Amino acid sequence: MGLFSRREAPPGPTQPFEFVVEHVFAVPMRGLVFTGHVTSGQVQRGQDAVLHLPGGAHAVRVKRIDVRKRSASVVGTGAEAGLYLDSVSSNDLPSTPRGDSNLIDNDAIAGTRITSA
Template sequence: MGLFSRRRDPESPAEPFQFTVDKVFVVPVRGVVCTGTVTSGTVRVGQAAKITLEDQSRSVTVSRIEAQGKKRSSAAAGEQAGLFLGGLTMADIPTIPGNDGSIKDGDALSGASVVSVF
């Protein structure tokens, strides 16, 4: 290895996290994104998690994280972020009455927790 070669630090292991949902959106082609705040720990892309929906828990995977308009590999406690969750679909978001009866309720999951699973 040369004097100026770059060595990547090994990824630190995933640690437990909790994320509180403010709003939920469906982004065409990318899927469902939950915006909110990391309330404890650090969330990383690829982490297994669960989200509690009304009366059941759903297994999900954090497939992408965005914070302050940029793609990130992690978000730590206190940060606001958007988590793209694999395993959560548009069908999981309740609808509200609208002109055509199919308007998704972005506030329906407000207060829901996404927590890490080990």
Template structure:
């Protein structure tokens, strides 16, 4: 590999334990859908893999559509990395609403700190 290789010759980080991702923020992106940002506590996840999302209304089975690490699309996120996960199987309608705003505004505060796990 040359010095200008996209891979840079580095090996993926080692994986320890099952996949656990802690949610720091949630965004609803027009056309794209719901994106969860945070960091991988343990394990690794790949695009196309199934996961479990613990929403206030109950646990939802989802599929990882795309992953971004450092603002670049990747096929995998592993332990220690900050990432954005676009999940199929959840929409903006599934997220909590702020009742003080008449239920018209998304309230992502209850989602912060949730752990997405492999499923």
């Protein structure tokens, strides 16, 4: 490869994926990050997905993937990762009242799934 050669785009997902959520965190200036692990398939940045919450399913898109504090474009089965999703806000998530505000209820979210659309 030459110094100015182009990288080929990563191949698209080859099979449906499933991601099991362990925790959700609100990251300032970035949004919500759903941490957990991929139980099957591959998750790719830009991929359409479905977030299965206790209150119903939400159509989302994977806008960023972090693995060990580094950005990744694809993660596969067995990988632990953090997924940032478009089209979901803290208002869509189960919460518990605390003082003047509400906190995300991680106990209610733990074990939920994000799957390919």
